[in-house]
Amino acid sequence: MLKGLRVFLSIIVVILSGYSLLTQSFKLMPYSMLLLSALILVxxxxxxxxxxxExxxxxxxxxxxxxxxxSIQGFLLN
Structure with missing residues (x-):
């Protein structure tokens, strides 16, 4: 189950980051950081x-x- 969650979070993080890079709009960056922290935690x-x-x-x-x-700082500052 955790491996499936890791794959799902990886795909979502890549999509959000790619969208932010292509559109030069960084309003979604706190969400991307939040999902990235969840991915690293998993x-x-x-x-x-x-x-x-280890x-x-x-x-x-x-x-x-x-x-x-x-991520929390990004949510509070925006």
Missing amino acids: TGFIELQKNKK FWGYLCIVVSLFALSG
Whole structure:
């Protein structure tokens, strides 16, 4: 289930980012950052479920929280 969610989020993030680049309209950037943080969080959970408990799973979760804070700032400033 998490792998399917990761694929879905990847497609949505690529579509939103591509649209923003082609139209030069960056009003959708906070949404893109929010979905990107969700994508990185799901990737971190997938890494932790592999029973490897390595550094990369925890790093993905921390980076996801950082991207989420940037997304929240983008929502508040616009």
